[in-house]
Amino acid sequence: MPPRSTNEIRQAYLDFFRSHGHAVVPGAPLIPENDPTVLFTTAGMHPLVPYLIGETHPAGNRLTDIQRCIRTQDIDEVGDSSHLTCFEMMGNWSLGDYFKKEAIEMSFEFLTKVLEIPKEMLAVSCFEGDSDAPKDEEAAGYWKTVGIPEDRIAFLPKKENWWGPAGQTGPCGPDTEMFYWVGNGEPHGNPAVNEDDWLEIWNDVFMQYNKKDDGTFEPLTQQNVDTGMGLERTAAVMQGVDNVYETDAMKPILERVLRMHEDVQEMVKGKLNPDTLRHARIITDHIKAAVFIIGDGITPSNVDQGYVLRRLIRRAIRSARALGIEHNGSFSPNIAETVIEQYGSFYGHLAEKKKEICDALSHEETQFGKALHEGMKQFQKTVEQAGNTIDGLAAFHLYDTYGFPIEMTQELAAENHMKVDMEGFQQAFAEHQKLSRAGAEKKFSGGLADHSAETTKLHTATHLLNAALRKVLGDHVYQKGSNITAERLRFDFSHDDKMTPDQLEHVEKLVNQAIKEDLPVVYHITTVEGAKDEGAIGVFDERYESEVKVYVIGNDKLTFSKEICGGPHVARTGMLGSFTIKKEESSSSGVRRIKAVVAGGPEEIDVAQAA
Secondary structure (H helix, E strand, C coil): CCCCCHHHHHHHHHHHHHHCCCEECCCCCCCCCCCCCCCCCCCCCHHHHHHHCCCCCCCCCEEEEEEEEECCCCHHHCCCCCCCCEEEEEEEEEECCCCHHHHHHHHHHHHHHHCCCCHHHEEEEEECCCCCCCCCHHHHHHHHHHCCCHHHEEEECHHHHEECCCCCCEEEEEEEEEEEECCCCCCCCCCCCCHHHEEEEEEEEEEEEEECCCCCEEEEEEEEEEEEEEHHHHHHHHHCCCCHHHCCCCHHHHHHHHHHHCCHHHHHCCCCCHHHHHHHHHHHHHHHHHHHHHHCCCCCCCCHHHHHHHHHHHHHHHHHHHCCCCCCCCHHHHHHHHHHHHHCCCCHHHHHCHHHHHHHHHHHHHHHHHHHHHHHHHHHHHHHHCCCEECHHHHHHHHHHHCCCHHHHHHHHHHCCCEECHHHHHHHHHHHHHHHHHHHHHHHHCCCCCCCHHHHHHHHHHHHHHHHHHHHHCCCCCEEEEEECCCCEEEEEECCCCCCHHHHHHHHHHHHHHHHCCCEEEEEEEEHHHHHHCCCECCCCCCCCCEEEEEEEECCCCEEEEEECCCCCECEHHHHCEEEEEEEEEEECCEEEEEEEEECCCCCCCECEEC
């Protein structure tokens, strides 16, 4: 029997690629460690960027893993049959090893031999070519060789079948996507002919070009393969259900929500009200996402990942309110328990942090109750200032600031014999989405490919800062997050109290002394246990492979920093120029934040090499 359950499919994927010479590496945390200019890990390739551009991976040049991901670009679409903010991506990589032929052969073998999907149910797409790169007849030829007929091969433009670069320049190339038949009747056509009948389940990216500053493309010296297969979509295919919420891992969460609403029997009978189903799905997805985010060390706040987390929890609570479910502090923890039951066997840290996760959700739920109370006061003021209609901007203010669903504002307005300017609200909402997406795209595009001299300097500076903080404040200090742009670094660390001016001055002085001494920066590869034994800083949990890189900053007389990291770093600290702390502030409970800059140093840098 082919694997059908979510757990079976996940394990079958890892086993298959292990049998084809791939090292199984653990998925990275949701908070990027080596691409700190993005909020969340949105794909399996994020943690591998340094290795895709040439760094040596400790586990070799064939890798596979299961990566938990968060994507919030379409958060307002969640509730339909396909959109998720939290999902799992199964991936395999070739770092300069095999290329198109082997990638396609392995993809086809897994689909048809392991999952036992009849090839008649499959179609594929390839890059159609343009002025930058030729039509990918090579990939299409390999698909024909394994048995995909020509009429099931679609050629699509860059928008559909090209990846990258992540920024303005960098690695990129054509991809080939695999589709499963979801239409009526016998399978026919391909995604270019009858797109709605085909569901994408897998994508193989062939990184074979480098986009240069002048916009032209040149062949890459190291050609890579980066693949991603959505676990939830694959499970839906294997289990014969038409949406991801009906799969074996997610259905119990949805049913827990509906039991609170006393509508689970209606779901079984297929008679569930569409609005009820949409709200139940929002709760299912958002609480699942919140559990994973909190499990990776983030708490609700008004900035960055904490803000996204807060928005997810509050959107779930708004849906609970719409369903008439009590939300006095116990609603979201109850749903979280089912999430942990479903995913804790594979993601062990969720089970270990169950109390911490549930406490954070309960606290946020209680706080949101207070926000709703304040929102009602604001609503009364709005009513007093309005005529017969509540202004669209005022309605949006209630939504954005106090978390009022527009449906709730409409109901309250009707009770006061008023209407809501829905056109004005939609305009304000659309503008809000436009700004949010633009911000997300800007943050995303600045992240993956940006291993410039300035960000490399600042990345190295975070290691010096971390070491200096531990020297001044104590060994309880650990990195809790970072964000690096070409202009500055932002470093979050565990510490309860506001730092004094003397402490800040001392830290800054230590970092600049290390820069002045022009200490060498080198790395070596060792085991996790070896890294522990030599005193390297790291959070020793399932996120690390059996072998890791340890970056050492120091010489025979002084070891200033020793930290597990993927890079990149400058070759010597003198390349940083000088270091200045600009601000120290609170990030969240028990976490402080420092913003700092480096100045001077060479424009061209050397990168740290193996010791």
